[in-house]
Each structure stands twice: as structure tokens, then as C-alpha cells.
Amino acid sequence: LLAAFTPKTLQGKRVLITAGPTFEPIDPVRGITNLSSGKMGYAIAQAAFEAGATVELISGPTALDTPYGCQRYQVQTAQQMHDAVFAHLTNQDIFIAVAAVADWHVSNASDQKLKKNHAGDLPQLSFAQNPDILAEVAASKHAPFCVGFAAESENLIEYGAQKRLKKNVPLLVGNIAQNTLGQDQNELLLFDAQGHTALAPSDKTSLARQLITEIAARL
Ligand code: CTP
Ligand code: CA
Numbered sequence: 001l002l003a004a005f006t007p008k009t010l011q012g013k014r015v016l017i018t019a020g021p022t023f024e025p026i027d028p029v030r031g032i033t034n035l036s037s038g039k040m041g042y043a044i045a046q047a048a049f050e051a052g053a054t055v056e057l058i059s060g061p062t063a064l065d066t067p068y069g070c071q072r073y074q075v076q077t078a079q080q081m082h083d084a085v086f087a088h089l090t091n092q093d094i095f096i097a098v099a100a101v102a103d104w105h106v107s108n109a110s111d112q113k114l115k116k117n118h119a120g121d122l123p124q125l126s127f128a129q130n131p132d133i134l135a136e137v138a139a140s141k142h143a144p145f146c147v148g149f150a151a152e153s154e155n156l157i158e159y160g161a162q163k164r165l166k167k168n169v170p171l172l173v174g175n176i177a178q179n180t181l182g183q184d185q186n187e188l189l190l191f192d193a194q195g196h197t198a199l200a201p202s203d204k205t206s207l208a209r210q211l212i213t214e215i216a217a218r219l
Helices: 039-050 078-087 134-137 156-169 204-218
Strands: 014-019 024-027 030-032 054-059 070-072 094-097 104-106 128-129 147-153 171-175 183-192 197-202
Touching: 014 039, 014 078, 024 147, 039 054, 039 094, 039 204, 054 078, 070 078, 070 104, 070 147, 078 134, 094 134, 134 147, 134 156, 147 156, 156 183, 171 204, 183 204, 197 204
Parallel strands: 014 054, 014 094, 054 070, 094 147, 147 171
Antiparallel strands: 024 030, 104 128, 171 183, 183 197
């Protein structure tokens, strides 16, 4: 019902969003993931739809329902998320990278379940770097307006500003990892070419709506 009264700041716009964690297999039953719940990304997808946008959501494994009105595509690994993003990138106006993407995958993942070795031999995992989805989208031809996220454990003001420049995006949203991962509440810092501004601590639904308003104002 609330959506009916929301200003349609993204009417006619197409928005692509990544959300949730990724999962990098070690073997058929094990893997490496992180504490992202998907709540922030899903709330942003819902807020974008309420604002009138057509929303496609590329999501890692989460326990959440598809946000109303949005099209969701499920992926597991960072590489799959990368491929799904590029398969849906054409004609997008806005790309919002909210996912907590694994920086590495296990390069020697096993096709068979690893067995415990009673002689005490431990599995030796090797890692290879994953593609940086946001940086690649931002550097692509006809790039949409790109919004990045950064969850930092410290030095947020310094790292947020640096990360915005490193990823070459007009807007980067910073939050403190310990305050957001898996939680319902959050506190956001918005970094752009002008500097940074704070969105006061609130629930993720309210922050998502404020963020959509901020994005629409910058298009
Ligand atoms: N991101 C991405 N693909 C990756 C890694 C990150 O698209 N392989 C996106 C995230 O969705 C987020 C932004 O990049 O919007 C910043 O992610 P973050 O992990 O904070 O940045 P990194 O460059 O990976 O730096 P760090 O060493 O701090 O992890
Ligand atoms: Ca990272």
C-alpha cells in the first residue's frame, strides 16, 4: 500500500542489482561464504521497484523471498554472478553492487567429497582471484550509473573514499561490517565527488528508500 504513495523517482528506469553472499565450493558438500544475508540488497531492489523502476536482482544464496515486482536470478559463485550480470547489463540505467562477492575461489576444488584422513593429513586449498564485477561494469562500454558498497571493519571514511576512486564509480555507499552483516538495522555513509554524507541509523527498508532518492537525484 505504501508503494502507491512513493514518489516515482525512477519511473521508466532499468535497475540491475547484486545482493547476498557468494558461495565458492571446496568440494560437492562444502564451500566458502560470508555473513551477508542479502537484506540490504533486497530492500534496495524493493525500494527501486516502488520508485517505478524495472528491477533485475542477481542474488547469491539467501533465505529471503523475491522482492515484490522484481525479477530474481539465483547464482552461487562470484564467476556465476559476474556472468549473470553481464548477461543482463544491456540497456540498464543503474547498476547497484550490494553483493558481498568472494574475492577468491578455491582453484583446486574437488569433484568428490574430501575424506578425513586418519593419518592426520590436512586438505591443502589453493586460491585464485575472482573477477571484480563492479569494476568491470564501471569500465564497460555504455556503463550504467554505478553504485558500489563497501563494508569495512575500520577507517570507513578513508577506505570508502579510496574505494570509490579505485572502482571508478560516482557513488559508493559505506557501512561498518560489524553493524550491518545479517542485521535489520544499518547506518550508511554516501561517498561521491563532493565528499561524504551520512544517512542516520535506521532499518534497511527506510535506508533503501533514502538511498534510491539519493541515486535518482544524481542521475
Ligand atoms: N565487488 C564486486 N566484485 C568483486 C568484489 C567486490 O562487484 N569481486 C563489489 C561489491 O559488490 C561492492 C564493491 O565491489 O559493491 C566493494 O566490495 P569490497 O569487497 O568492499 O571491495 P574490494 O575491492 O574487494 O576490496 P577489499 O579488499 O576491501 O575486499
Ligand atoms: Ca572484497
